[in-house]
Amino acid sequence: MPEKRPYPGPQGGSSDSKRPRSDDPIAAAKAAAAAKAAEIRARIEASRNKSNGATPAPAAPSFAPVPPVMPVTKAKKPAPKDEDERANPYFDPRLVNTARARASRGLLFNERGKYLEQGSKLRAQKRLEQIKKMLAQQARRAGLDENSERGFLVQPPPDVEWWDEALLAEKTYDCLDNPAKVNIDSEDSVISIYIQHPPFLKAPQDQRLIETKPMYLTPKELAKKRRMRRAEELKEHQAKIRLGLEPPPPPKVKRGNMMRVMGEQAIADPTAVEMLVESQIAERQETHEKANEERKLTKEERLAKLETNQQKDAQKGLYMCVFRINTLAYGKHRYQIDQNSKQLALTGITLFNPNMNLVIVEGGIHSINKYKKLMLHRIKWEENAQPTEIQAEKQKADPQWMKSVDAAGNMKDLSYNKCALVFEGEVKQRAFRKWGSKMCETDGEAKNLLLRNKLDSLWALAKNVE
Template sequence: MVEKRPYPEGQGPNGDVKRAKPSDAIAAARAKAAEIAARFAAQRATTNGASATPPPPPATAPVSDAQAKIAAMRARMAALKGEQVETKASTPEPTGPRFATTLGNRRAETPKVEAKPKSAPKAQQQQDEELENPYFDPKAAALAKGRGPRVLVFNERGKYLDQASKLRAQSRLEQIKKMLALQARRAGLDENSERGFLVQPPPDIEWWDEGILPDKNYDCIDEPDKVKINSDDSIITIYVQHPPLLKAPQDQRLVQIKPMYLTTKEQAKLRRMRRAADLKEHQAKIRLGLEPPPPPKVKRGNMMRVMGEQAIADPTAVEMLVESQIQQRHDDHVTANDDRKLTKEQEHAKLAANQEKDAQKGLYMCVFKVNTLAFGKHRFQIDNNGKQHALTGVTLFNPELNLVVVEGGAYAVNKFKKLMLHRINWQENAPPTETQAEKQASDPQWLRSLDEQGNTKDHSANKCILVFEGEIKQRSFRKWGSRVCETAGEARETLGRAKLDSLWALAKSME
């Protein structure tokens, strides 16, 4: 086992036993106390301007060991606090040391403290500070004189509780004021004047009676001639106005659910069931006498069976009768189909209605770039399809490039897009006919299908590119048209009227 370290002196289990102090230690403590007292007395005499010669130490009467210890401890305390220690050998003070005697005896030598007496004049004290401290600043000292030490300030009990209760009461009062002001505004009262509490007089005439009475009052109510009730210009009529319900904008874009398609067998079954129901209803009406019975349907196959003896007696007449009935049924069928068929005006109206309905769902724009449109057939196809689909836009012809801008409904724009990107063969070219040559006589050379020598131009590198495609808020053009622009500036000016001049630079940057 490791040997334990011994306890320090005066500690451990028997540490409460006091050590015996030799007589040499007592004498040394007594001499030390006398030396300290003499030193402080000399310093005090020097401060007061007395002679530099220290007074002889006072004669000490023989004291006991306990009194000597008390005197030594008082001297040490006086040295720490800077106070003068006066030793009274005969009548020691009853108060003991403030710390244990054992620890006091074990302390090191008391450091020398040069304490200045309180009775020194202020000027001398300031001068001494200036001499001793080279960093002394009189201005800072003057400012520091007004400062006092911080003292502890304790709040009274319930101070913050009172403040909180006052704040809550003030908040409740403000809320009550706001609520009263809101109620007053709702009631139409004026808090700042007495008029808010007065009942307003009724108007001379109510607003719903202004269209019936000629004057702005009810004085002529007893005169039937002046009251506009049964007159032609009266606002009271026999009709009731029912304003139409408008659909929400988002409902216009909803995709219509297509009906479920039936197979051929299912369609035939439904047709048989529908025709059987109609036949039963028709037979019931014939039995009740509501409709006359239909004539027998005579055909070539059942002619002899239906006509019977009449067919045997005069077969030629019966055959002519059957042929006339067959022709009549065919004519009725053709007439019914013609009656169901729409006229040209009705077809155009239906097409225009469908195109308008398509445009109401949302407008779209497509911009196409074509290298050359010298072939007249290509120009005719673009112009004709644009008009047929009720599209608005413009076709710009230019020696550098040709730009086609179209806008309309989704269905129409999609059809035109298929025409430009798939249906038209842009490498095709042919000489014009005589009629086309007459029409193209005023066109510039770069817009003709033949060159200056009369040869057909090579369009093998001609192509069409989709420059832009997207949805727009409103139309930029009022109708469909075309324009010949000799320079790029004219093309930009034409597009700038519709605020689309950036499309020309975009088309030029695309290859």
């Protein structure tokens, strides 16, 4: 028997492991699979070290020494993996675990006093706005922004009218001489060969409520019409009685025809007949009053009918009246102005001012005419009286110029007080949604209030009315 060749390792033949035979195909396949797995593990470790910023370890050589042969039961696991990798042509081991590892974020803490500083800045800004508002109000009260003629001043024309802005390259008419700056014949010009027809709008007077009134009749014609109607109703009633549809009415006995109608009964017992006549008269009177009460409208129906008529009156056209009153220190005058405007469904405002008072009302022509009679004729503007205890308690917070008595408790002399009509005319729409009042201590406050409704010129107009 020939002698065996020693193992080419450092320990020589003392190692228990044996070198696999080269002619064994199973052992060769296992060795190749183990070498491939080692190479894949080396690449995965290199990619991990590279993503973490570490220096990648040197890759294992592809010609790594063949490990010793292991038992068959322990070397079965790498074989299916190698087979799957060879069977999948789309597998790329370079893409395994190439995503960057997510770095953990540290905790971020707000600095001490951060929100306290923000709160102090907000409070300082709010105080600054309050100071600006107070200074502006003081300036108005001091009369720094007063200009009674501002409503009559004509504003200067703009540099370019709005309908010419799209045709000019510059915001001035000085560029008209330069054809390059005038956009008229170009393709993007707003001027073209086409004609734009504006839509047809109804005239304001066409939108009003127009009621057709019946033909007027003279008093004689009305009496004749009523007489003929009653005669027709009587004939119809008599026909129903003849046909037996209605019972015949009892004889209508009165004091004048009592003896003629009752005849012998009146002669035999005149007292009983007289009592019968009086009872019939009372019964007819009661029936008449009951019918009137049934036809009478209730309070809710009267208010609804009044509201409907006021709305129809406003639909026929809106009118505005402006009144200037020297003083409204007497509380009765303020009450009459306020209540009558509400009852007549008028909208507007009453402006109280130490120098003069302005009343603006708007509504239908019927309500406006009644209010004009109230303001110009019915109210006695010269009268004054001591306030009651309740009125004095309510007026305690009012300024002195709004009270009917002076600081010493004496009644003010209102003989100079009068009401003048400043403006009267038709308007397109209402400027106020409801009726109200406002106290303005300066002219500037009154103008700013009227400026919201574009009526500030009325204040300047009223100041020039004597």
